[in-house]
Amino acid sequence: MKSxxxxxxxxxxxxxxxxxxxxxxxxxxRESGIREGLLLVNPMHITASVFxxxxxxxxxxxxxxxxxxxxxxxxxxxxxxxxxxxxxADAHIKRQVMGREVVVAVTNGELDxxxxxxxxxxxxxxRRRKRVLIKIIGE
Amino acid sequence: MKSxxxxxxxxxxxxxxxxxxxxxxxxxxRESGIREGLLLVNPMHITASVFxxxxxxxxxxxxxxxxxxxxxxxxxxxxxxxxxxxxxADAHIKRQVMGREVVVAVTNGELDxxxxxxxxxxxxxxRRRKRVLIKIIGE
Amino acid sequence: MKSxxxxxxxxxxxxxxxxxxxxxxxxxxRESGIREGLLLVNPMHITASVFxxxxxxxxxxxxxxxxxxxxxxxxxxxxxxxxxxxxxADAHIKRQVMGREVVVAVTNGELDxxxxxxxxxxxxxxRRRKRVLIKIIGE
Numbered sequence: 001m002k003s004x005x006x007x008x009x010x011x012x013x014x015x016x017x018x019x020x021x022x023x024x025x026x027x028x029x030r031e032s033g034i035r036e037g038l039l040l041v042n043p044m045h046i047t048a049s050v051f052x053x054x055x056x057x058x059x060x061x062x063x064x065x066x067x068x069x070x071x072x073x074x075x076x077x078x079x080x081x082x083x084x085x086x087x088x089a090d091a092h093i094k095r096q097v098m099g100r101e102v103v104v105a106v107t108n109g110e111l112d113x114x115x116x117x118x119x120x121x122x123x124x125x126x127r128r129r130k131r132v133l134i135k136i137i138g139e
Numbered sequence: 140m141k142s143x144x145x146x147x148x149x150x151x152x153x154x155x156x157x158x159x160x161x162x163x164x165x166x167x168x169r170e171s172g173i174r175e176g177l178l179l180v181n182p183m184h185i186t187a188s189v190f191x192x193x194x195x196x197x198x199x200x201x202x203x204x205x206x207x208x209x210x211x212x213x214x215x216x217x218x219x220x221x222x223x224x225x226x227x228a229d230a231h232i233k234r235q236v237m238g239r240e241v242v243v244a245v246t247n248g249e250l251d252x253x254x255x256x257x258x259x260x261x262x263x264x265x266r267r268r269k270r271v272l273i274k275i276i277g278e
Numbered sequence: 279m280k281s282x283x284x285x286x287x288x289x290x291x292x293x294x295x296x297x298x299x300x301x302x303x304x305x306x307x308r309e310s311g312i313r314e315g316l317l318l319v320n321p322m323h324i325t326a327s328v329f330x331x332x333x334x335x336x337x338x339x340x341x342x343x344x345x346x347x348x349x350x351x352x353x354x355x356x357x358x359x360x361x362x363x364x365x366x367a368d369a370h371i372k373r374q375v376m377g378r379e380v381v382v383a384v385t386n387g388e389l390d391x392x393x394x395x396x397x398x399x400x401x402x403x404x405r406r407r408k409r410v411l412i413k414i415i416g417e
Contacts, residue, residue: 044392114183253322
């Protein structure tokens, strides 16, 4: 069994944003030399998400709008977490809704994806450097 | 290390629906001959979900009703994704809430499940052929 | 390839609650002797969640309040699942929102975590004995 590990780093200039990281994950898979196995991608932070969906800007607007509707950032005083001096309780909730991680099948040295599957980094408390972990096992 | 891959196909006749796919996943596990490892199941589409919960029709009604309440299909004009000519923005949101994939432990050649765990395909934009990927690694 | 399996048991005295299980998962990883691989943690029940987030009591209050707001326990008669005599339809929904399982990278014999990542058992229908499965594969 082989294993491979790589970190990506992001610094989203706004509080929230979505970045398509599919090519960076594919690059890591090529570097690993692994042809058959499983690939895990997760943020190493608890106010961000890695998820698989569509690379369509209207949809990203809809996610942003919908998440803000069900777990609004303001008023920050509505969340007890923010009594600690943080203002990111909503980001912890949004990340749970969108999910922490994705696990992807590796087949013949490629991400075993359907036509429209793309991997995104979802930031809910940005404006600082954050890391994403890629771990691949297989052979 | 062994790896095994299989696709299932579904064509749900309605826009939304839930199908218990546990037996098909168990069949794939038997075909693989893998006794110890991890098994990934995911739709190869971005408006569908694979999740684990209860095979109880009342609960499926509740999921349908609850998802439609928090991310309604209509009016389709409320979503910017639908400006592209699609009408399935709500399906992309519902899939995120229910989750994309499940990873299941394989122990002694079986799905290592509690009493009530069953695997479901959740369709949110049906009436066309869609694929589900099963990938198993182990030995 | 090595594989390792362990069960944890919990009996939460209230209907809902969050328990930090990171140390118990780390203990299982040490017992496994696995240095590189993937680790899966999931409840063996369908009204509970395993998730990764912050060990901060204000945030846990916020999760509880937010989940109860979007999928209230009462009135229990609002859910068709509860027509079966159960009263836990809301718990099945809350578990989907928070997610079933986490998959964690194992690197150099440790959970490959960022600074604040901690693993929680999330109970939504407690007051009875429940099991959590840890499965590790690697070498």
